Amino acid sequence: xxxxxxxxxxxxxxxxxxxxxxxxxxxxxxxxxxxxxxxxxxxxxxxxxxxxxxxxxxxxxxxxxxxxxxxxxxxxxxxxxxxxxxxxxxxxxxxxxxxxxxxxxxxxxxxxxxxxxxxxx
Amino acid sequence: xxxxxxxxxxxxxxxxxxxxxxxxxxxxxxxxxxxxxxxxxxxxxxxxxxxxxxxxxxxxxxxxxxxxxxxxxxxxxxxxxxxxxxxxxxxxxxxxxxxxxxxxxxxxxxxxxxxxxxxxxxxxxxxxxxxxxxxxxxxxxxxxxxxxxxxxxxxxxxxxxxxxx
Numbered sequence: 548x549x550x551x552x553x554x555x556x557x558x559x560x561x562x563x564x565x566x567x568x569x570x571x572x573x574x575x576x577x578x579x580x581x582x583x584x585x586x587x588x589x590x591x592x593x594x595x596x597x598x599x600x601x602x603x604x605x606x607x608x609x610x611x612x613x614x615x616x617x618x619x620x621x622x623x624x625x626x627x628x629x630x631x632x633x634x635x636x637x638x639x640x641x642x643x644x645x646x647x648x649x650x651x652x653x654x655x656x657x658x659x660x661x662x663x664x665x666x667x668x
Numbered sequence: 669x670x671x672x673x674x675x676x677x678x679x680x681x682x683x684x685x686x687x688x689x690x691x692x693x694x695x696x697x698x699x700x701x702x703x704x705x706x707x708x709x710x711x712x713x714x715x716x717x718x719x720x721x722x723x724x725x726x727x728x729x730x731x732x733x734x735x736x737x738x739x740x741x742x743x744x745x746x747x748x749x750x751x752x753x754x755x756x757x758x759x760x761x762x763x764x765x766x767x768x769x770x771x772x773x774x775x776x777x778x779x780x781x782x783x784x785x786x787x788x789x790x791x792x793x794x795x796x797x798x799x800x801x802x803x804x805x806x807x808x809x810x811x812x813x814x815x816x817x818x819x820x821x822x823x824x825x826x827x828x829x830x831x832x833x
Contacts, residue, residue: 643704646677650704651700652688655691659683659697
């Protein structure tokens, strides 16, 4: 079956959610928000080995959350915020739809109450 | 058997229950609040078991369509329906933005009256969903729920910082 862009986008989201469900990986992303860094620097604040950090980086890379430099020896990691932005936007949209609708319902109920009070039957 | 993930949204309205029920079940009123910043057109609203709610939302030149089939109606305390996104001919379709989102959500709305206010509770559960749909829904719920609040806030901050940089 031919893959469509939509399927790709859902796979991205699944991978993003899985990648973000780990405190070490979230910490790595936060660190990368301040600038690109090689594995050695990323491993330093954590009590884990460089290979363990590399494993986390691989998961983040597959999710599209980071990009790795081509330089084989250093391979500095760089944050790519787009997939995160997509996940945040989707979740916000679903929640916002209902809560904004209910804000409107609040206003409507108020005007219904007012008009009932103004015109007692 | 694992229980299905359920999303719960609660809200208290400062109005008697009969009024809230009316706002949900009168098509003219429903169109006025359902769907923020869109023009909502209600093509059909038959609030009875087996009855349909056919809803169109117009955004710019585009429309999105939803249908709901009521399975239980207990005036004025409970509405149960199966909600789906559809194409323009009201055939159930997956959401192009999120293809693994459950195509049909069992939606249970309950209304409880306390001191002239109405406590409303909205519950969603995937209906006849595939494993992928249930996983997608569960992931999203987790993100909206307790354990995720801090993580998502962090990411939102991070994105704002990046946008500003």
